[in-house]
Amino acid sequence: MLRRTLLDRPGEPVTGWLLDLAALHGLAPLTADEARSVGERAPLWRYLHSLGLPVQGDPGSPYEKLLLDLLADWSPPPAAPVDGPTVAQAMLIGGTGQPGEGASGGLGVFLRSLGDALADRDDVGRVVTIVLAANPTAIVVERADDREHWTVHVPVDSPVALSQQEMGGHRAAITWWVRALLSRHGLSPDVVHVRYSDDGSLAVADAARLLGARVVFTLTPDPHRHLAERYPEEGADTDALRFDLHRVGVADRLVERADALVTIGGRDDELVEHFPQLEHRRAVAVEEGIAPVAGTARPALVRELFEPSRVFPRLDDSARGLPVLLNVGRLHPVKQQTVLVRAWLGAGLHRSTALVLIGGSVTARTPDEQAVLDEVLALAASVPEARGRLAVLPAWPNGKVRELEHTLVQALPSPSPHLYACSSAKEEFGIAVLEAMEAGLLVVGPRRGGLPHYVEDGRNGFLADTSTAERLGARLREVVALGGATRAVAEAGRATVRERFPIDRVAGSFARVYLGQARAGDPSSADRG
Structure with a gap:
């Protein structure tokens, strides 16, 4: 044929x-x-x-030159053998380099810290994180510090980072590169974990099968649960509908191929509605987590929020002494920064709080980033009274963000706790939310998604309806009005994260899945620290 x-x-x-x-x-x-x-x-x-x-x-691009160089020099692997299995994890959307830029977000932060924690375990020999290298000029296979955590940058024949919709056209090539680079550098895995329902995950799963590795797949209810919401009537965007239906099919294929299935925190009832295969096959519930930080206050970071800018809004002296509403993450419609700004303005919170948004690329913004930024700036300009109460900054490194959060709590006095306002339509788990809770910020986040799994409304944080600016604004106004009475809630949030979500404990849960020791259908078997 x-x-x-x-x-x-x-x-x-x-x-x-x-x-x-x-x-x-x-x-x-x-x-x-x-x-x-x-x-x-x-x-x-x-x-x-x-x-x-x-x-x-005759290469016509850097990508083709890399390919020809690799084919001409299939040198022996430089990585030394290790005791214990090699675990590979894929992060093809965004990557782990700079969270908050482009499509990079909390998952990239999590995979970096998880990879480090797994590599430090005695029962894991090596961890390999697979990312895409758009417009590459060299084959990059690098080792982090002195631990066995490697990052493999897979070349892609594209001048810009691939979107999920574009992955299909590069699927076979990605599979070839993953297989070739891992084999060539002595990094062939025993188990490979993929997390998205898209062609990139299929490509890595194909490579895993060709390398003889087990496949672990993380199940989420998307895009299944959104089909009826996005396309309720005739006349819908048929290209978007076709792609979402394709992702549903991809998820089914990955379920079929996977040797083990994982859910984020465990929402079995909803998953069974979308994956009837789970009637006869169970997934293991595993929570995500965060790495500890020193938590030292750095007042200079707060001063950056007040430094004048000719391009973006910054805080002025009128914002000093007010509680800060912080929002960190990639600029994207699903993160709903524009909804947050509308809520903040519509609820009149610009009179009693300062809003700080951190996220987005400095240059070469994606269309989504630029559209969100343009709307945020237009909203800010439409209410002159809010001038000096809103700061918009490009993405910061994760460590710098976490230092800012600790600094807000420790070194910026306020009559009521500073807040972390997560305005997303939903969060599958919410790494940025965990980081804010760990620093002692009072968290307000969406009811939809994974936050209700660990945020108990009114005890260690607050949940909100983020579907409209009016509902989000009303909820934020209620929480801010509680004033100093919410300090105990913020402290309870900090305790929740420090007791339940340290990355070492989470790494143990994932290791049991990778080593085949977690019992499917028994979430507690993966959650014991």
């Missing part, structure tokens, strides 16, 4: 996809001369290499 289809010359990108398919699975439907007559460039070179032939070409 492959031979017949290829000789019919279907054209790119179909020809390239089929040649990559053949190369990945060790098939040889065409001779070298036949392949050269129908294929070209990167997919052709990968196919010829699979036939055991030397490959030469």
